[in-house]
Amino acid sequence: MSEYLEVGLFLVASALFYAVTMFMASLVSPHAPTAAKQSPYECGEQPVGEAQVRFGPNYYIIALIFVLFDVEAIFLFPWAAALREVGMAGFIEMLVFIGVLLVGLVYAWRKKVLSWI
Amino acid sequence: MSKPLLELLIAGIKFALVLGFVSVNALFLIWLERKVSARIQNRMGPIYVGRPQGWLQTAADALKLLTKEDIIPAGADRLTFVVAPAVLFTSAVLLFVVIPFGPGLIVRDLKLGVAYAAAVSGLAVISLVMAGWGSNNKYSLVGALRSASQMISYEVSLILAMLSVVILAGSLSTVEIVEAQSRIWFIALQPLGFLIYFIALLAELNRAPFDLPEAESELVAGYNTEYSGMRWAIFFLAEYANLFAGSALAVTLFLGGWQGPWLPPVVWFFLKTFLVIVVAMWLRWTLPRVRPDQLTSLGWKLLLPAALVNLGVTGFLVLAG
Numbered sequence: 001m002s003e004y005l006e007v008g009l010f011l012v013a014s015a016l017f018y019a020v021t022m023f024m025a026s027l028v029s030p031h032a033p034t035a036a037k038q039s040p041y042e043c044g045e046q047p048v049g050e051a052q053v054r055f056g057p058n059y060y061i062i063a064l065i066f067v068l069f070d071v072e073a074i075f076l077f078p079w080a081a082a083l084r085e086v087g088m089a090g091f092i093e094m095l096v097f098i099g100v101l102l103v104g105l106v107y108a109w110r111k112k113v114l115s116w117i
Numbered sequence: 118m119s120k121p122l123l124e125l126l127i128a129g130i131k132f133a134l135v136l137g138f139v140s141v142n143a144l145f146l147i148w149l150e151r152k153v154s155a156r157i158q159n160r161m162g163p164i165y166v167g168r169p170q171g172w173l174q175t176a177a178d179a180l181k182l183l184t185k186e187d188i189i190p191a192g193a194d195r196l197t198f199v200v201a202p203a204v205l206f207t208s209a210v211l212l213f214v215v216i217p218f219g220p221g222l223i224v225r226d227l228k229l230g231v232a233y234a235a236a237v238s239g240l241a242v243i244s245l246v247m248a249g250w251g252s253n254n255k256y257s258l259v260g261a262l263r264s265a266s267q268m269i270s271y272e273v274s275l276i277l278a279m280l281s282v283v284i285l286a287g288s289l290s291t292v293e294i295v296e297a298q299s300r301i302w303f304i305a306l307q308p309l310g311f312l313i314y315f316i317a318l319l320a321e322l323n324r325a326p327f328d329l330p331e332a333e334s335e336l337v338a339g340y341n342t343e344y345s346g347m348r349w350a351i352f353f354l355a356e357y358a359n360l361f362a363g364s365a366l367a368v369t370l371f372l373g374g375w376q377g378p379w380l381p382p383v384v385w386f387f388l389k390t391f392l393v394i395v396v397a398m399w400l401r402w403t404l405p406r407v408r409p410d411q412l413t414s415l416g417w418k419l420l421l422p423a424a425l426v427n428l429g430v431t432g433f434l435v436l437a438g
Contacts, residue, residue, distance in 0.1 A: 002124065006214055006225045007233075009128045010135070014210040017136060018203040018351060022187070025347035030186050038191040040254040041342055050192060051253045059266045062413070066269040069421070073276040076428075077232045080283040083432055091432050098425060105421070114417045115410060 061113050065105070072101050131224050135213045143357040144175040150398050151175075157402040185346035190253055193343070197251035202344070202351040204244035209358035211237040215291050216365045219375045219382040223292060230291040231283055234366060235276050238321065241359065242268045245330070245340045248352075252343040260339025263409070264323050264330030270416035271320035271327075277424035278314035281307055281431040282370045291366075295374030302373040309427045311371045313420055315393075318363045320416070322356070325401035332406060364393035 040047045079086065079094050108114055148163065152170070155162030167173025189198060215230040217223040227233050242265050249261020283289055285306060286297040297303075304311045320327040323339075331339030341352050368374060368389040375382035377389075407415070 003225065003227060005124060006128045006131060007211065007227075009125065010132055010211050010214060010224075011207060013129070013132045014136075014207045015203050018206055021347055021351065025183050025187065028184050029346055030184075032186070033188070035191070037188060040190045040192070040252070041337065042255065043337070047255075051255045051258050052194075052250065053255075053258070055258070055262060059262050062266045062270060065417070066273065069273040070269075070276075073235075073273060073280070076277070076280050077229075077283070077289065080280040080428075080432075081287065081289045083284050083435060084287055088436055091436055094432075095429065098429070102425070105417070109418065114413055 061108075065108055065113070068101060068104055072098065135210060135224065139210060139213070139354065139358045139361075142361050143354045144179065146357045146360060146394065147175045147178075147353070148172060149395070153395060153398045154402055157399070179350060182346055182350040187346045187348060188343075190343045192253040194251040194253070197247040198343075199348075201244050201248035201251060202348050202355070204247060205241055205355040206351050206358075208237050208240035208244065209355040209362060211240075212359070212362040212366075216362060217292050217295055217369060217374055218386055222375075222383065226290055226292045229289050231279055231289045231294070231370075234291075235272075235279065238359070238363075239272060241321075248344070249340040252340075254343050256337045256342045257340050260330045260336045260342070264340060267323070267327060267330065267412060267416075268321055270413065271317040271420070274313055274416065274420040274424045275317035275321060277421070277428050278307075278310045278317065279370060281310045281424075281428050284428070284431050284435055291369050291374075295369055295376065298373045299376060302371065302376075304371040307371060307427070307431070309423065310431070311367070313424050313427065314367060314371065316415075317420060318367060319397060319400070320412070322360055322363055322397075324360070324397055326404035326407050327412060328401075328406060329409060329412060360394060360397065361390065364397065365390045367393050 040051060075097070076094070079090065083091065148171070151174070152162045154160075163171030163174035165171060165174075166177045189195060212234060214224045215227055215234050217226070245261050245264045245268075249257045249259075249264075252258070282294060282303050285303055286294040288294060288297070294303075319325075323330045330336070331341075336342070341349055344352060365386075368386065372389045372393075373385075375386040377385035380388075
């Protein structure tokens with residue numbers, strides 16, 4: 001586990017760096033909030049309603065397809081590193097796996113999910 | 118001093134070095150970007166602060182940003198708003214763990230280097246969505262959603278292009294991948310892989326021609342519209358750290374890493390990395406921004422199938438030949 005010592009330290013230390021930087025900035029920067037200053041920026045217009053609103057489902061569907069292919073990518077990592085050991089049999093097995101996923105991609109393609117409306 | 122403590126101390130020194138490098142690198146790259154943009158547009162760029170070439174301009178900007186007010190918009194989701202820059206910055210810094218600057222010049226040669234790099238760079242999406250959602254600003258939200266959909270679309274192609282290099286090297290360690298290129302750089306064996314990686318990298322970094330998430334002419338500044346002062350500076354710092362890390366990974370995977378004749382390895386590494394960065398800056402002023410529908414079809418209908426075919430052909434050739 002000590003192989004990941006640096007990773008753990010970098011994780012904690014960079015979060016700490018952010019906290020320290022923000023603290024130091026708060027010492028030298030002014031703090032004078034007004035209602036106008038704190039209103040969300042909309043090029044001078046008065047903002048209407050909240051920004052945490054419903055949005056187009058296209059993004060959601062893209063995320064769904066992404067999950068499919070990202071999981072595939074995770075399975076491909078060990079396969080790619082050990083391809084010479086698994087040999088042709090492993091290669092063909094992975095082709096079958098990718099083929100199944102490709103059917104999913106073709107389905108999404110035909111359903112016009114991939115063409116932004 | 119006991120051994121674990123000593124190890125921790127060394128790791129801390131490595132962190133300080135990386136932090137220093139990331140900061141100086143961001144100051145330099147922003148200056149470089151402004152200079153390159155200026156040259157391409159037949160302007161001078163910054164010249165006054167730090168003569169003759171305005172090299173102190175970005176340092177002065179950083180100092181100014183430090184003294185600027187930290188504004189949190191009314192109705193913002195405070196926690197996500199405040200934490201978002203830290204997430205992006207952390208993911209950028211974590212990438213530097215596996216970048217081999219030269220023989221032995223690496224924070225830690227992880228066995229899973231490439232997988233680690235892919236995993237860590239994927240964290241950036243979370244930060245942008247946090248920033249966009251937390252800001253209570255419609256521009257930020259649209260910018261964040263666009264960058265999320267764009268980054269996850271191109272991440273798959275990016276990973277597949279990386280994997281074809283992994284097949285050639287037979288290892289996930291970045292150091293071993295560089296060493297495997299001592300005879301021939303992988304760009305010669307993987308020209309298509311490099312092209313896919315580079316295009317996907319530009320999209321991952323939200324850089325032109327894929328800068329829809331921050332399209333100034335319609336979205337003000339995208340996900341970071343509401344950020345000011347040091348919080349905004351941290352976002353910028355992380356973006357340029359990511360630009361360097363992404364280009365450095367391109368060099369590591371495809372351009373032979375630190376390897377090259379005559380000059381010291383570190384010099385070669387930086388020469389190649391800055392070449393990739395300058396090409397990315399050059400493209401920004403050469404290509405117009407793509408439309409969202411072009412972006413989606415390029416990613417899913419062209420790059421992804423091409424990357425899959427490339428991966429399959431590479432695997433077959435490695436096994437057959």
